[in-house]
Amino acid sequence: MSLFIYGTATNTGKDFFTRQNRLDFFLESHIGDVWVVGNNEKGALWLASKNAVIKTKEEAQAIVDAEITAAQAAWDALDFESSEERSLANGSRPVPTTLP
Amino acid sequence: MSTYKALIGKYVRSVSSDPTAAYADGEIWYNTSSNTFKIGLQVGAWASGNNVNTARRYTNGGGTQTAGLMVNGYSTGFSADTEEYNGSSWTSVTNAPFAVYNSSGGGTQTSFFMTGGDLGPSVNTVTAEYDGSNWTTTNNNPNARNGGGGCGTQTAGLYAGGQGNTGTQTYNGSSWTSTGHSLNEGRQEVSQAMTGITTAAVIVGDQPSSAVVEEYNGSSWTSQTAVPTAGYARSSSGIQTSALYYGGGSTGFGGTTAALYDGSAWTNVADLATPRGGVASGKNTSTSSLAFAAGGQTPGPSNSNKTEEWTNAAGIKTVTTS
Numbered sequence: 001m002s003l004f005i006y007g008t009a010t011n012t013g014k015d016f017f018t019r020q021n022r023l024d025f026f027l028e029s030h031i032g033d034v035w036v037v038g039n040n041e042k043g044a045l046w047l048a049s050k051n052a053v054i055k056t057k058e059e060a061q062a063i064v065d066a067e068i069t070a071a072q073a074a075w076d077a078l079d080f081e082s083s084e085e086r087s088l089a090n091g092s093r094p095v096p097t098t099l100p
Numbered sequence: 101m102s103t104y105k106a107l108i109g110k111y112v113r114s115v116s117s118d119p120t121a122a123y124a125d126g127e128i129w130y131n132t133s134s135n136t137f138k139i140g141l142q143v144g145a146w147a148s149g150n151n152v153n154t155a156r157r158y159t160n161g162g163g164t165q166t167a168g169l170m171v172n173g174y175s176t177g178f179s180a181d182t183e184e185y186n187g188s189s190w191t192s193v194t195n196a197p198f199a200v201y202n203s204s205g206g207g208t209q210t211s212f213f214m215t216g217g218d219l220g221p222s223v224n225t226v227t228a229e230y231d232g233s234n235w236t237t238t239n240n241n242p243n244a245r246n247g248g249g250g251c252g253t254q255t256a257g258l259y260a261g262g263q264g265n266t267g268t269q270t271y272n273g274s275s276w277t278s279t280g281h282s283l284n285e286g287r288q289e290v291s292q293a294m295t296g297i298t299t300a301a302v303i304v305g306d307q308p309s310s311a312v313v314e315e316y317n318g319s320s321w322t323s324q325t326a327v328p329t330a331g332y333a334r335s336s337s338g339i340q341t342s343a344l345y346y347g348g349g350s351t352g353f354g355g356t357t358a359a360l361y362d363g364s365a366w367t368n369v370a371d372l373a374t375p376r377g378g379v380a381s382g383k384n385t386s387t388s389s390l391a392f393a394a395g396g397q398t399p400g401p402s403n404s405n406k407t408e409e410w411t412n413a414a415g416i417k418t419v420t421t422s
Contacts, residue, residue, distance in 0.1 A: 011374075011406060013186060015308035022370060023417045028356065029374045031399055040420050041134075071402065087187035094399055095351055 006060035007052030030043045032063040061099050118283040121414040137419040145370045146340050147393045149407030152190045154181045158201040161380025163209035165390040165409050170393035175202040187357045201223045204250030204291040208348035208385050211254045216244035239275040249294030249303050249381045283321050285312050295336040295343050295383045307332040309350040329357040330368050333377030338388030348377035355400045374406050
Protein backbone atom coordinates (compact mmCIF):
# COMPACT_ATOMS: atom_id res chain seq x y z
CA MET A 1 0.00 0.00 0.00
CA SER A 2 1.28 3.42 -0.92
CA LEU A 3 2.24 5.64 1.98
CA PHE A 4 0.56 8.67 0.39
CA ILE A 5 -2.48 9.64 -1.60
CA TYR A 6 -2.59 12.61 -3.94
CA GLY A 7 -5.18 15.13 -5.01
CA THR A 8 -5.81 18.70 -6.09
CA ALA A 9 -7.89 21.07 -4.00
CA THR A 10 -7.94 24.80 -3.37
CA ASN A 11 -6.96 25.93 0.10
CA THR A 12 -9.94 27.98 1.24
CA GLY A 13 -8.27 29.39 4.32
CA LYS A 14 -9.24 29.07 7.97
CA ASP A 15 -9.62 25.45 9.06
CA PHE A 16 -9.07 24.09 5.58
CA PHE A 17 -6.74 21.91 7.57
CA THR A 18 -6.70 21.95 11.32
CA ARG A 19 -4.08 21.27 13.92
CA GLN A 20 -5.79 17.95 14.64
CA ASN A 21 -5.66 17.06 10.93
CA ARG A 22 -1.91 17.60 11.07
CA LEU A 23 -1.67 15.27 14.03
CA ASP A 24 -3.80 12.61 12.36
CA PHE A 25 -2.04 12.31 9.02
CA PHE A 26 0.82 13.57 6.89
CA LEU A 27 -0.17 16.65 4.88
CA GLU A 28 1.87 18.67 2.45
CA SER A 29 0.84 21.11 -0.27
CA HIS A 30 2.66 21.80 -3.50
CA ILE A 31 2.48 24.23 -6.35
CA GLY A 32 -0.57 23.66 -8.54
CA ASP A 33 -2.86 23.06 -5.55
CA VAL A 34 -1.44 19.56 -5.24
CA TRP A 35 -1.86 17.89 -1.86
CA VAL A 36 0.08 14.91 -0.60
CA VAL A 37 -1.77 13.17 2.21
CA GLY A 38 -0.90 10.27 4.46
CA ASN A 39 -2.68 7.17 3.28
CA ASN A 40 -4.78 6.38 6.31
CA GLU A 41 -8.50 6.58 6.97
CA LYS A 42 -8.45 10.12 8.31
CA GLY A 43 -6.25 11.36 5.51
CA ALA A 44 -8.53 9.88 2.89
CA LEU A 45 -11.62 11.30 4.60
CA TRP A 46 -10.02 14.75 4.75
CA LEU A 47 -9.16 14.70 1.08
CA ALA A 48 -12.70 13.64 0.22
CA SER A 49 -14.19 16.34 2.44
CA LYS A 50 -12.30 18.98 0.42
CA ASN A 51 -13.84 17.73 -2.82
CA ALA A 52 -10.34 17.03 -4.00
CA VAL A 53 -9.75 15.56 -7.40
CA ILE A 54 -7.82 12.38 -6.69
CA LYS A 55 -4.65 11.96 -8.73
CA THR A 56 -2.11 9.23 -9.11
CA LYS A 57 1.37 10.09 -7.97
CA GLU A 58 2.43 10.41 -11.59
CA GLU A 59 -0.46 12.74 -12.39
CA ALA A 60 0.27 14.89 -9.36
CA GLN A 61 3.94 15.02 -10.23
CA ALA A 62 3.07 16.07 -13.78
CA ILE A 63 1.04 19.00 -12.47
CA VAL A 64 3.91 20.13 -10.26
CA ASP A 65 6.43 19.68 -13.05
CA ALA A 66 4.34 21.78 -15.44
CA GLU A 67 4.04 24.57 -12.89
CA ILE A 68 7.76 24.53 -12.19
CA THR A 69 8.57 24.54 -15.90
CA ALA A 70 6.34 27.56 -16.41
CA ALA A 71 7.94 29.30 -13.43
CA GLN A 72 11.41 28.57 -14.76
CA ALA A 73 10.44 30.08 -18.11
CA ALA A 74 9.10 33.18 -16.37
CA TRP A 75 12.29 33.43 -14.31
CA ASP A 76 14.46 33.03 -17.39
CA ALA A 77 12.55 35.83 -19.11
CA LEU A 78 13.25 38.35 -16.36
CA ASP A 79 15.18 41.44 -17.31
CA PHE A 80 18.09 41.44 -14.91
CA GLU A 81 18.98 44.97 -15.93
CA SER A 82 15.77 46.11 -14.29
CA SER A 83 16.10 46.38 -10.53
CA GLU A 84 12.42 45.69 -10.08
CA GLU A 85 12.44 42.59 -12.23
CA ARG A 86 15.69 41.50 -10.66
CA SER A 87 13.96 41.58 -7.30
CA LEU A 88 11.43 39.10 -8.67
CA ALA A 89 14.26 36.67 -9.01
CA ASN A 90 15.32 37.15 -5.42
CA GLY A 91 16.57 33.73 -4.53
CA SER A 92 17.37 31.34 -7.31
CA ARG A 93 15.85 29.76 -10.38
CA PRO A 94 12.95 27.47 -9.47
CA VAL A 95 14.09 23.91 -9.08
CA PRO A 96 12.12 20.73 -9.72
CA THR A 97 10.23 19.25 -6.81
CA THR A 98 9.89 15.51 -6.37
CA LEU A 99 6.75 14.48 -4.55
CA PRO A 100 7.17 11.96 -1.74
CA MET B 101 11.66 -8.73 20.41
CA SER B 102 10.66 -7.10 23.65
CA THR B 103 7.12 -6.05 24.48
CA TYR B 104 5.55 -2.98 26.01
CA LYS B 105 4.67 -5.11 29.05
CA ALA B 106 8.26 -6.23 29.42
CA LEU B 107 9.59 -2.69 29.08
CA ILE B 108 6.99 -0.74 31.05
CA GLY B 109 5.56 -3.40 33.33
CA LYS B 110 1.97 -3.13 32.19
CA TYR B 111 -0.12 -3.70 29.12
CA VAL B 112 -1.37 -0.99 26.80
CA ARG B 113 -4.95 -0.40 27.85
CA SER B 114 -7.78 -0.67 25.38
CA VAL B 115 -10.55 1.90 25.44
CA SER B 116 -13.49 2.61 23.18
CA SER B 117 -13.04 6.38 23.23
CA ASP B 118 -10.08 8.69 23.66
CA PRO B 119 -9.42 10.41 26.99
CA THR B 120 -9.40 14.20 27.17
CA ALA B 121 -6.19 15.42 25.60
CA ALA B 122 -5.29 17.66 28.52
CA TYR B 123 -5.17 14.64 30.83
CA ALA B 124 -3.49 12.24 28.42
CA ASP B 125 0.02 13.68 28.25
CA GLY B 126 2.50 10.80 28.17
CA GLU B 127 -0.17 8.10 27.86
CA ILE B 128 -0.52 5.45 25.17
CA TRP B 129 -3.68 3.45 24.51
CA TYR B 130 -5.47 1.33 21.94
CA ASN B 131 -8.75 2.74 20.67
CA THR B 132 -11.04 -0.21 19.95
CA SER B 133 -13.45 1.94 17.94
CA SER B 134 -10.90 3.13 15.42
CA ASN B 135 -8.56 0.15 15.90
CA THR B 136 -5.59 2.47 16.27
CA PHE B 137 -2.89 3.06 18.82
CA LYS B 138 -2.88 6.59 20.14
CA ILE B 139 -0.63 8.70 22.32
CA GLY B 140 -1.18 11.87 24.28
CA LEU B 141 1.55 14.49 24.18
CA GLN B 142 2.40 18.14 24.07
CA VAL B 143 2.65 18.66 20.39
CA GLY B 144 2.73 21.56 18.01
CA ALA B 145 1.26 21.66 14.54
CA TRP B 146 0.33 24.18 11.86
CA ALA B 147 -3.28 24.80 10.90
CA SER B 148 -4.53 26.89 8.00
CA GLY B 149 -5.73 30.43 8.58
CA ASN B 150 -7.56 32.69 6.20
CA ASN B 151 -5.66 34.13 3.29
CA VAL B 152 -4.01 37.54 3.33
CA ASN B 153 -5.58 40.10 0.99
CA THR B 154 -2.39 40.84 -0.94
CA ALA B 155 -0.17 37.88 -1.77
CA ARG B 156 3.46 38.94 -1.44
CA ARG B 157 6.94 37.77 -0.73
CA TYR B 158 9.72 39.08 1.49
CA THR B 159 7.16 40.70 3.68
CA ASN B 160 7.43 41.88 7.26
CA GLY B 161 5.40 40.98 10.32
CA GLY B 162 4.78 41.53 13.97
CA GLY B 163 2.26 40.89 16.69
CA THR B 164 0.59 37.64 17.56
CA GLN B 165 -1.57 34.94 16.07
CA THR B 166 -4.71 36.78 17.18
CA ALA B 167 -3.39 40.33 16.72
CA GLY B 168 -0.96 40.10 13.86
CA LEU B 169 0.51 42.64 11.51
CA MET B 170 1.85 42.24 7.98
CA VAL B 171 3.42 45.05 5.98
CA ASN B 172 5.53 45.67 2.88
CA GLY B 173 6.80 42.97 0.55
CA TYR B 174 6.74 42.41 -3.18
CA SER B 175 3.37 41.69 -4.80
CA THR B 176 3.12 42.96 -8.37
CA GLY B 177 5.52 45.69 -7.36
CA PHE B 178 7.04 47.02 -4.16
CA SER B 179 4.26 47.06 -1.62
CA ALA B 180 3.27 49.46 1.15
CA ASP B 181 0.19 47.39 1.98
CA THR B 182 -0.51 46.85 5.64
CA GLU B 183 -2.86 44.18 6.94
CA GLU B 184 -4.02 43.24 10.41
CA TYR B 185 -4.98 39.72 11.49
CA ASN B 186 -7.45 39.03 14.28
CA GLY B 187 -7.02 35.26 14.36
CA SER B 188 -9.74 34.83 11.81
CA SER B 189 -9.31 37.22 8.91
CA TRP B 190 -6.93 39.78 7.48
CA THR B 191 -8.07 43.39 7.08
CA SER B 192 -6.31 45.93 4.91
CA VAL B 193 -5.49 49.09 6.85
CA THR B 194 -3.47 52.26 6.33
CA ASN B 195 -0.56 51.86 3.94
CA ALA B 196 2.98 52.17 5.25
CA PRO B 197 4.85 55.35 4.35
CA PHE B 198 7.23 53.44 2.08
CA ALA B 199 6.79 50.63 -0.45
CA VAL B 200 9.66 48.17 -0.11
CA TYR B 201 10.39 44.52 0.36
CA ASN B 202 12.71 43.00 2.96
CA SER B 203 12.00 45.65 5.57
CA SER B 204 12.15 44.51 9.17
CA GLY B 205 11.22 45.57 12.66
CA GLY B 206 9.41 44.41 15.73
CA GLY B 207 6.59 44.99 18.12
CA THR B 208 2.90 44.44 18.33
CA GLN B 209 -0.06 45.23 16.13
CA THR B 210 -0.55 48.50 17.98
CA SER B 211 3.07 49.39 18.68
CA PHE B 212 5.34 48.43 15.82
CA PHE B 213 8.51 49.83 14.25
CA MET B 214 10.33 49.03 11.06
CA THR B 215 13.16 50.18 8.84
CA GLY B 216 15.30 49.04 5.92
CA GLY B 217 14.28 47.14 2.83
CA ASP B 218 14.83 47.37 -0.88
CA LEU B 219 13.42 50.32 -2.80
CA GLY B 220 14.76 48.98 -6.08
CA PRO B 221 17.64 51.29 -6.90
CA SER B 222 18.47 51.98 -3.25
CA VAL B 223 17.94 50.92 0.35
CA ASN B 224 15.21 52.43 2.46
CA THR B 225 16.62 54.23 5.49
CA VAL B 226 13.33 55.66 6.73
CA THR B 227 12.04 54.41 10.07
CA ALA B 228 8.30 54.11 10.58
CA GLU B 229 6.12 53.38 13.56
CA TYR B 230 2.57 52.01 13.59
CA ASP B 231 0.12 52.59 16.45
CA GLY B 232 -2.67 50.34 15.24
CA SER B 233 -4.23 53.10 13.15
CA ASN B 234 -1.60 55.32 11.60
CA TRP B 235 1.99 55.25 10.46
CA THR B 236 4.44 57.98 11.42
CA THR B 237 8.07 58.36 10.47
CA THR B 238 10.86 59.01 12.95
CA ASN B 239 14.59 59.47 12.55
CA ASN B 240 16.23 57.64 9.70
CA ASN B 241 18.37 54.59 10.28
CA PRO B 242 21.58 55.48 8.44
CA ASN B 243 22.70 51.86 8.64
CA ALA B 244 19.48 50.35 7.33
CA ARG B 245 19.95 47.53 4.85
CA ASN B 246 18.05 45.29 2.52
CA GLY B 247 17.05 42.14 4.37
CA GLY B 248 18.50 42.99 7.77
CA GLY B 249 16.93 41.34 10.81
CA GLY B 250 14.72 43.24 13.22
CA CYS B 251 13.11 42.40 16.53
CA GLY B 252 12.38 43.84 19.95
CA THR B 253 9.86 46.52 20.70
CA GLN B 254 9.00 49.98 19.42
CA THR B 255 10.98 51.57 22.26
CA ALA B 256 13.75 48.98 22.45
CA GLY B 257 14.35 47.63 19.00
CA LEU B 258 17.23 45.66 17.55
CA TYR B 259 18.45 45.56 13.95
CA ALA B 260 21.32 43.44 12.60
CA GLY B 261 22.77 42.01 9.43
CA GLY B 262 21.46 42.43 5.91
CA GLN B 263 23.36 42.53 2.63
CA GLY B 264 26.10 40.44 4.17
CA ASN B 265 26.70 43.04 6.85
CA THR B 266 27.62 42.35 10.46
CA GLY B 267 26.49 45.67 11.97
CA THR B 268 24.08 45.90 14.88
CA GLN B 269 21.93 48.89 15.79
CA THR B 270 19.43 49.61 18.53
CA TYR B 271 16.35 51.83 18.38
CA ASN B 272 14.90 53.69 21.35
CA GLY B 273 11.64 54.80 19.81
CA SER B 274 13.20 57.89 18.33
CA SER B 275 16.69 57.34 17.02
CA TRP B 276 19.22 54.68 16.15
CA THR B 277 22.53 53.86 17.79
CA SER B 278 25.25 51.62 16.41
CA THR B 279 26.28 49.23 19.14
CA GLY B 280 29.69 48.43 17.74
CA HIS B 281 28.90 44.76 18.27
CA SER B 282 29.37 42.75 15.11
CA LEU B 283 27.78 39.51 14.11
CA ASN B 284 30.37 36.78 13.67
CA GLU B 285 28.89 36.02 10.26
CA GLY B 286 27.75 38.67 7.82
CA ARG B 287 24.17 37.88 6.88
CA GLN B 288 21.66 38.61 4.19
CA GLU B 289 17.98 37.75 3.75
CA VAL B 290 17.30 37.58 7.49
CA SER B 291 14.51 40.14 7.73
CA GLN B 292 12.23 37.72 9.61
CA ALA B 293 14.97 35.51 11.02
CA MET B 294 15.88 37.37 14.18
CA THR B 295 13.71 37.13 17.27
CA GLY B 296 13.94 38.21 20.88
CA ILE B 297 14.79 41.47 22.60
CA THR B 298 17.77 43.80 22.68
CA THR B 299 19.44 41.83 25.46
CA ALA B 300 18.43 38.34 24.40
CA ALA B 301 18.07 37.79 20.69
CA VAL B 302 18.82 34.97 18.28
CA ILE B 303 19.46 35.13 14.53
CA VAL B 304 19.49 32.28 11.99
CA GLY B 305 20.37 31.82 8.33
CA ASP B 306 22.18 33.59 5.54
CA GLN B 307 21.97 33.56 1.76
CA PRO B 308 22.84 31.34 -0.05
CA SER B 309 22.68 28.92 2.85
CA SER B 310 23.82 28.86 6.44
CA ALA B 311 23.03 26.89 9.57
CA VAL B 312 25.02 29.22 11.79
CA VAL B 313 23.11 30.51 14.80
CA GLU B 314 24.11 33.49 16.90
CA GLU B 315 22.81 34.89 20.16
CA TYR B 316 23.02 38.50 21.28
CA ASN B 317 23.10 39.45 24.95
CA GLY B 318 23.26 43.21 24.57
CA SER B 319 27.05 43.20 24.57
CA SER B 320 28.19 40.67 21.99
CA TRP B 321 27.16 38.03 19.50
CA THR B 322 28.19 34.43 20.16
CA SER B 323 27.82 31.40 17.90
CA GLN B 324 25.52 28.67 19.13
CA THR B 325 24.33 25.21 18.13
CA ALA B 326 23.63 25.09 14.40
CA VAL B 327 20.03 24.94 13.23
CA PRO B 328 19.11 21.49 11.81
CA THR B 329 18.25 22.83 8.34
CA ALA B 330 20.52 25.38 6.71
CA GLY B 331 19.01 28.12 4.59
CA TYR B 332 17.90 31.70 4.38
CA ALA B 333 14.68 33.72 4.26
CA ARG B 334 13.56 31.95 7.41
CA SER B 335 10.92 33.30 9.77
CA SER B 336 10.78 33.26 13.52
CA SER B 337 8.65 33.73 16.60
CA GLY B 338 9.25 33.57 20.30
CA ILE B 339 12.10 34.46 22.58
CA GLN B 340 15.74 33.43 22.75
CA THR B 341 15.00 30.47 25.00
CA SER B 342 11.87 29.41 23.14
CA ALA B 343 12.21 30.38 19.52
CA LEU B 344 10.42 28.78 16.60
CA TYR B 345 12.01 28.96 13.15
CA TYR B 346 10.16 27.97 9.99
CA GLY B 347 10.15 28.14 6.22
CA GLY B 348 12.91 29.40 3.99
CA GLY B 349 15.65 27.06 2.97
CA SER B 350 18.54 26.70 0.62
CA THR B 351 16.50 28.09 -2.25
CA GLY B 352 14.76 30.60 -0.01
CA PHE B 353 11.26 29.72 -1.02
CA GLY B 354 11.15 25.94 -0.90
CA GLY B 355 11.23 25.17 2.76
CA THR B 356 8.67 23.72 5.09
CA THR B 357 10.89 22.72 7.96
CA ALA B 358 10.34 24.10 11.42
CA ALA B 359 12.53 23.79 14.48
CA LEU B 360 12.27 24.91 18.08
CA TYR B 361 15.27 26.40 19.90
CA ASP B 362 15.49 26.37 23.69
CA GLY B 363 18.57 28.55 23.97
CA SER B 364 21.00 25.69 23.56
CA ALA B 365 19.56 22.90 21.43
CA TRP B 366 17.24 22.48 18.46
CA THR B 367 14.30 20.13 18.07
CA ASN B 368 12.70 19.50 14.72
CA VAL B 369 8.95 20.02 14.91
CA ALA B 370 6.03 19.69 12.50
CA ASP B 371 6.56 21.24 9.09
CA LEU B 372 4.58 24.01 7.46
CA ALA B 373 2.05 22.54 5.02
CA THR B 374 2.93 25.06 2.32
CA PRO B 375 6.59 25.38 1.37
CA ARG B 376 7.69 29.01 1.27
CA GLY B 377 10.18 31.56 2.47
CA GLY B 378 10.18 35.20 3.41
CA VAL B 379 6.89 34.97 5.25
CA ALA B 380 5.68 37.49 7.80
CA SER B 381 6.08 36.30 11.36
CA GLY B 382 5.46 37.59 14.85
CA LYS B 383 9.08 37.54 15.95
CA ASN B 384 9.55 38.23 19.62
CA THR B 385 6.04 39.43 20.29
CA SER B 386 4.40 36.20 19.25
CA THR B 387 5.23 33.39 21.63
CA SER B 388 6.65 30.35 19.93
CA SER B 389 3.57 28.41 20.94
CA LEU B 390 1.30 30.83 19.05
CA ALA B 391 3.30 31.72 15.97
CA PHE B 392 1.89 32.60 12.58
CA ALA B 393 3.22 32.49 9.04
CA ALA B 394 1.68 34.73 6.41
CA GLY B 395 2.41 35.26 2.72
CA GLY B 396 5.85 34.57 1.37
CA GLN B 397 7.41 33.12 -1.72
CA THR B 398 6.50 29.65 -2.93
CA PRO B 399 8.67 27.39 -5.07
CA GLY B 400 7.14 28.78 -8.28
CA PRO B 401 8.47 31.22 -7.30
CA SER B 402 5.19 32.97 -6.88
CA ASN B 403 3.64 35.00 -4.12
CA SER B 404 1.69 33.19 -1.46
CA ASN B 405 -1.47 34.47 0.18
CA LYS B 406 -1.58 31.63 2.66
CA THR B 407 -1.65 31.85 6.43
CA GLU B 408 -0.73 29.11 8.85
CA GLU B 409 -1.09 29.19 12.62
CA TRP B 410 1.14 27.23 14.98
CA THR B 411 -0.31 25.88 18.19
CA ASN B 412 1.65 23.88 20.73
CA ALA B 413 -0.71 22.25 23.17
CA ALA B 414 -1.84 18.94 24.58
CA GLY B 415 -2.94 16.70 21.77
CA ILE B 416 -3.76 13.17 20.79
CA LYS B 417 -1.77 11.65 17.99
CA THR B 418 -2.67 8.52 16.09
CA VAL B 419 0.27 6.20 15.63
CA THR B 420 0.65 5.65 11.90
CA THR B 421 3.32 4.82 9.40
CA SER B 422 2.60 8.00 7.41
